[in-house]
Amino acid sequence: MNDRVPLVQMINISKNFGTVQALKNVDFDVHHQEVMGLVGDNGAGKSTLIKILTGVFPPDTGEIYFEGKRVVIRSPKEARAMGIETVYQDLALIPLMSVSRNFFLGREPVACFGPFRFLDKRKMDRVVLDVLSQIGISVRSPDEPVAVLSGGERQSVAIGRALHFGAKLLILDEPTSALSVRETHKVLDYILEAKERGLSIIFITHNIYHVYSVADRITILEHGRKVVTLQKSEVTAEEVIEIVRSGYNKKR
Amino acid sequence: MLSSPRSLFFWLRYHPEFGAIVGTVVVFIGFSLTATRFLTADSLASILTVVAELGIVSAGITFLMICGEFDLSVGSVLGTSAMIFALTSKAGWPPFVGFLVALVASAFIGLLNGVVTVKAGIPSFITTLGTMMFWRGILLAVTGGFPVTYFPKGLPFLFFVLNGCIAGQFRVSALWFLGLAGLLNIVLTKTRYGNAVYATGGNREAARMLGIATNRVKIINFVISAMLAGLAGCIQFARFFSVDPMRGFGLELEAIAAAVIGGTHLSGGAGNLVGTIFGVFLVGMVRSGLVQAGAPAYWYQAFVGLIVVIAVILNTSLRRWALR
C-alpha cells in the first residue's frame, strides 16, 4: 500500500569498511502493509543495508526515519523495541531450546513471587500453542525442541513470533532458500497473511521468482548503489533477473 | 505423563539428566550388593562429603558450560582461594574476613577469565588453560612450594558453618552443595536469565540478534564458576587446616566429566544441574565403592575412566534416540 509517509525511510545512506565502500548514497523506503523485495547479486550491499536498519552498526552518512520521525538506531535491542524484527536464516531460532523458550526469548512473561521473578510457563505454553495452531503447525508440546520442526515450520514460527509481539517491520533474510517447494509455498502464504494483518516485510533473496510472487515493490542494489525500485505491476520477474544480471537500462 | 513408551520417548527429550539418574542408581545398587558396608551411614556420609566438594565446583562449571564456555582453571582457583584463606587465618585475620578475601579473589579470577575470553575473542578452553597454569604458578611462587598449615585453638564458627559435622559424619558441605545446585537450577530453568544462558550457549549469534547481552551472560557465568570453585577451596580448608600449592590440581576434568555425564552438552546450550548432581554422585561414589568392594587398588583410575566413557556414550545415544 503506497502511503504518503512511509513506515521506514532510509535517505542517502553510505557505509565504508576500510577501503571497501559497501553502500553509497542509497535511498530506501518501505510503506505500511507492504512487501518490499530487496535483491541484488552478492556484494551488492543488501545485508549491510539491513544491518544498519537493525542497529548492528551505524551508517557513515544519511538518516533514517521511522513512522515519520527521525531515529538513531544504536543496537539490535533498540531496533527490536521500535518494532523492527529480523529473521536470519539460521539465526532466528535456537534448535536446542524449546519452541516456547524460543518464542519468548528476550521478552519472557514473568510471574512474581515476592521479590523474585520467575518465568510464567503456563502463559508461555498457552500463547505458543495458540500461535502454532493459527499458523497450522502441530507439536506434541511447546517443550519440544525447535530441532524437531522443519525449515519451513521454523520460518513460520519466527514470522508468527514477530506478528505476536506487534512488530511493524519484519525483515526476512533468505527465508525460502533451504526449503522444499511445498514448504516454500506455505511460507509465502504466511507472509501474505502477515501483510494482511498489518505487518510490512522486507524480503531479501536471490530467488527472484519467490519474491516476485509476494512483493508489492522490488528494490535492486548493485555494488553498493541503488539501481532502481520498481512496482511489481511495471515489470516481470524475468526482467528483474535481467536487471540484476546486467544492469538497468532506463530506455526499454 | 509416562503413560506409554512413546511418552517416555518424548519425556527423554526434555530431560537430558535421565541417563545420569539411571546410571547412578544402577551403580549404587551394584555397589550395595558387592560391598557389605556400602549402605552404612558412615559410608554414605563419607561419599556425600566427597560429592559435596566436587559438586560445588561442578555446579559452577555446568552453569558456564551451558552458555557455551569452559573453565579449566577451577582447580587452580580452588587452590588459590584455599591458600588465601589459609594465609590470612595464619596471619591472625578474622576467619570471615579471610574467607571474603578468598571469595573476592576467586571472583576476580573469574572476571579476568571472562573479560579476556569475550573481549579478545579467544576460545575459553585456551584462556582458562592459560590462567590455570598462571595461577598455579603464582601459587607455587608465593608459597615457595611450602604447604601452609593453621592450627586454631578450637574450631572457629565460620569453619563449622562451612564444613562442620552435623548428625554423625554428615557435613554442612552437603547442604552447601545441594542448596547452591538447587538455586542455580532454579535460576537456569525458571528465570529470564536462565533462558538467556541457554540461548547464549545454543546459538550465540542468534541470541545476540534477538537482543540477548551474550557477552554479559558469559562474564557473569565465569565469575560464578570461579567463585564456586573458591568456595569449595575454603570449605575443604575448613576441615583440613592445611593447603599445599598443588591443591585442586586436575580437578577441572573431573568436574567437567561429572557435568557431561549429567547430560550437559560439551558444546553448550543444553543440560541442567539435576543431571550434574547425579553425575557428581556417580563419579564420587565409584572410587569409594571400588575400595569397599575390594577391587585391586591400582585399577581405580581405569575404572573411573571407563565409567565416564560408558556414561557419556549412553547419554549421547539416548539423546539421539529421543530426537529421532
Add this chain to the structure above:
Amino acid sequence: MKRLGALIMVGFLGLGVIGAEYTFYIVSHGGPGDPFWGVVMKGMQDAAEMLSKGTGDTVKAIYLGPAIYSIPELVNMLNSAIAARPNGIACTITDPAALDEPLRRAIGLGIPVIAINVPDPRPSAERIPYLFYVGGDEYLSGIKAAERMLAVRKPARAVVFIHEVGHVGLELRAKGFIEVMTQAGVPAEKLAIGTDPTQAVDIIRGYFSKYPDVDAIFTLGPLGTLPTVTFLKEQGLAGKVMLGCFDLDEVTLHAIEGGVALFTVTQQQYLQGYLPIVWLYLYNKYGFLPANDILTGPGFVDGSNVKMVAELIKKGYW
C-alpha cells in the same frame, strides 16, 4: 730493581695467601622455589662458606634447577654447567637415559661427578661412572620404617598409602616396607589414595571398613600424611593405629608432637648439599674418595628429637 723484586715477591706471597679457587655446581631436578631443595641449597652454601673460611682457598658453589619439573631443562642446565668447566659437578640422576651422554662427556673432560638424591639404578657396569652417590635410599627407608614399627609391636595388618602411583621413589619405599612386614607375618599392601585430601579420606575410610583390624599405616609424604592424620583424628583412632610418615612438614611434625605419628623418615637433604661440596673439595685437593656411597637417609624424627628438629627447620637445616 730491588723494588721490582720486592713487588714480585709480594705478588707471589699474595698468591699464596689468596690460595686456589674452586667452583662446584649442583645441578638438580628440584626448582629454586621448592622448600626441600631450599635446605639442600643451604647445605651447599654453608659448606662452601665453611671451606672458604677454614682453608686458604676460595670455594664457590652454584645451584642450578628448573622452576618447573622438566628433564630437558635439567639437561640444558647441566650442559651450561659443563661448559663452565667447573672443578666438580653434583647431579641428581633423575633420568639416567637423558643424563647419560652429558655426564659421561663431563667425566671424559676430567670433571669429577657425584650423584646426589637420585642414583643411577643400573648395575655398576652399565651405569654412569660417577664417583659415588650421596643421598637417601628409598628401599632401605621402607625397610627401616617397618622395622621401627615392628620394634614397637607386631601389627595385625599394615597398609601403605601411596599418593602418587608410579612414582619410582614412592614405590621403592612402599616395597621395602611391605617386604619386611610380610616376612614378619603381617598382611600388608598398598592403597592408592590420590592427592586430594577429601577423596583420600573417603578411600581410607572405605579401606578401614573392609579391614577394621588395620593398625599400622605408612604414608610416603605430606600429601599422604594430611588425610591420614585427619582421618585418624575424626575417627578417634589417633594413637591406636601406628603411623609412620615420610618427610617433614608442619602437619607431620605436629602429628609426632601430638603422639598421632610414631616417626617420620627423612633423607636429611641438608647433607645432600653439604657433603658433595666437601668431598669434591677434598677430592680435588688431596685425591680422597669414600669407599662406598654415602647414605644420608633414612634418618628418623620421632618423639625424642622432634622439638629440636622443629627449631632447626625454622633455620633451614631440616
